[in-house]
Amino acid sequence: MAKKDDNDVSNKCNACKKALKRVKRYYRNNFYYCNKNCFEKKREADLAAAAEAAEK
Numbered sequence: 001m002a003k004k005d006d007n008d009v010s011n012k013c014n015a016c017k018k019a020l021k022r023v024k025r026y027y028r029n030n031f032y033y034c035n036k037n038c039f040e041k042k043r044e045a046d047l048a049a050a051a052e053a054a055e056k
Contacts, residue, residue: 015042 013020014031015038026033033039 013038015039015045 011020012018012032013034015033018034020032020034024034026035026039028039033042
């Protein structure tokens, strides 16, 4: 029997790393999030990191 990987995208929220339940998954941009708020926070953090990298 195959062992389930801990890094599987459907196991944890991409932003806060909380465990995801099947009924509470929020899928955007090839990743799963626990809700829209986590998606927005991750998106803002990614945009800030990209702006900082472009600044240098």
